[in-house]
Amino acid sequence: MPMLAVFDPNVILAVVVFLVMISVLVAAHEYGHFVAARLFGMSVEEFAIGFGKKPIWAHRPWQKGPANLDEEIRQDLRPGIPPRAPGQSETVYTVRPILLGGYVRVKGMVPEQDGSEISVPGGFYSKPAWQRFLVLFAGPVFSILFGSLVLLGVTLGWGVPKPSNEPVLGLVVEGSPAAKAGLKANDRIVALDGRRVETFYEVLSTVRDGQGAPLRITFDRAGAVQTVVATPELMKEPTPVMGPDLELTPEKRVQAKLGVLYEVKNTRVPFGEALRQAVTTPVEMAVGLVSMFARPSELKDNVGGPGTIAAATGEATKRGLDVVLRFSALLSLSLGFMNLLPIPPFDGGQMVIAFTEMLRRNRRLSFKVQNLVYGLGFALVGLLIVSVVWVDVERLVLKPRADAAQRANAPPAEPAR
Numbered sequence: 001m002p003m004l005a006v007f008d009p010n011v012i013l014a015v016v017v018f019l020v021m022i023s024v025l026v027a028a029h030e031y032g033h034f035v036a037a038r039l040f041g042m043s044v045e046e047f048a049i050g051f052g053k054k055p056i057w058a059h060r061p062w063q064k065g066p067a068n069l070d071e072e073i074r075q076d077l078r079p080g081i082p083p084r085a086p087g088q089s090e091t092v093y094t095v096r097p098i099l100l101g102g103y104v105r106v107k108g109m110v111p112e113q114d115g116s117e118i119s120v121p122g123g124f125y126s127k128p129a130w131q132r133f134l135v136l137f138a139g140p141v142f143s144i145l146f147g148s149l150v151l152l153g154v155t156l157g158w159g160v161p162k163p164s165n166e167p168v169l170g171l172v173v174e175g176s177p178a179a180k181a182g183l184k185a186n187d188r189i190v191a192l193d194g195r196r197v198e199t200f201y202e203v204l205s206t207v208r209d210g211q212g213a214p215l216r217i218t219f220d221r222a223g224a225v226q227t228v229v230a231t232p233e234l235m236k237e238p239t240p241v242m243g244p245d246l247e248l249t250p251e252k253r254v255q256a257k258l259g260v261l262y263e264v265k266n267t268r269v270p271f272g273e274a275l276r277q278a279v280t281t282p283v284e285m286a287v288g289l290v291s292m293f294a295r296p297s298e299l300k301d302n303v304g305g306p307g308t309i310a311a312a313t314g315e316a317t318k319r320g321l322d323v324v325l326r327f328s329a330l331l332s333l334s335l336g337f338m339n340l341l342p343i344p345p346f347d348g349g350q351m352v353i354a355f356t357e358m359l360r361r362n363r364r365l366s367f368k369v370q371n372l373v374y375g376l377g378f379a380l381v382g383l384l385i386v387s388v389v390w391v392d393v394e395r396l397v398l399k400p401r402a403d404a405a406q407r408a409n410a411p412p413a414e415p416a417r
Helices: 001-007 009-039 130-159 177-181 200-208 273-292 298-303 306-319 321-338 347-359 365-409
Strands: 042-050 056-059 092-095 098-106 159-162 170-173 187-192 213-221 224-230 239-242 249-252 258-263 263-266
Touching: 009 042, 009 098, 009 130, 009 306, 009 321, 130 273, 130 321, 130 347, 159 273, 170 177, 177 273, 187 200, 200 239, 273 321, 306 321, 306 365, 347 365
Parallel strands: 042 092
Antiparallel strands: 042 098, 056 092, 159 263, 170 258, 187 213, 213 224, 239 249
């Protein structure tokens, strides 16, 4: 990306939207842990959004009712944490400079070698294992609930995005045959090789069955009719075939593709339908994630790291508030399901430990076993992070450069005569 691009208003807006979105989603997730911890009488020392040694904002609210002057108050000596006065909440709310996460700090949540964490008053490990299990489970649950509620609100406010069968281009993939030929979003296809088309499915079926042969495309752009020649790319592997309703069918075949998508229009639906979609979407996503992990060869095409999320946020920002909110809802659902992975330090991994201790009648695992489990977990998470970052590098850096080099060496597309 050119250095001056960082000063582009669209880039700045995308960065702001990305940081706000991540902060809100993390806050919803951590609020689940917070509510459950307080419900079971655990002392919450900090509710933090972001990471970093010193917070950029910290607030310790006053509690309702008379102050307990006999309460022993232990001050937090960490940088930037305000001292606690009698009558103030034990919980300090902070915003830290690296807005890419957050946490709820429950008292006594760090295991000690001598096992003394089980004796901390109001501490995490002083509570029964089933309560700890539910506190950990509450974060993913709140992420999924929050995503569903946002999805419900977006559906009620804007409707359901459905494909339009008009022969209008909704998206032209960068570096695709269509982009190389000069086609753009909102172009209306008028004819292919001189044959008039009336629906997007006619465009789709003509291109995919053409075996990659050059195609003369006549289109209308803002009232001006133009014609270009594009050469669709013939895929090497079979892919799902789209039906006349623009929905994917079980059939797979080798197809030629132009690199365009149909236009999407919002359609209003009644409350019952909006509620049904908000409830079924998490279920469908869970089933999709399970099937995706069952096919490791397809993981690379379906996962992404912070770079992919940021790029997707930028695209959503260009398309409107409803797209941003819908993307946020799906990201919140993904956050909830990801945290259920049975790998420490994810909530799911800690839940496995809590469940094991439930079976042991609340007896803690040995300090050595805990260190071993967490060590393996951090190693797996580190490997996962490296993998998704590499996917980002390939998808956002290496592939665009390769496509740019290919375009530079390819002869320019000429208008048809």
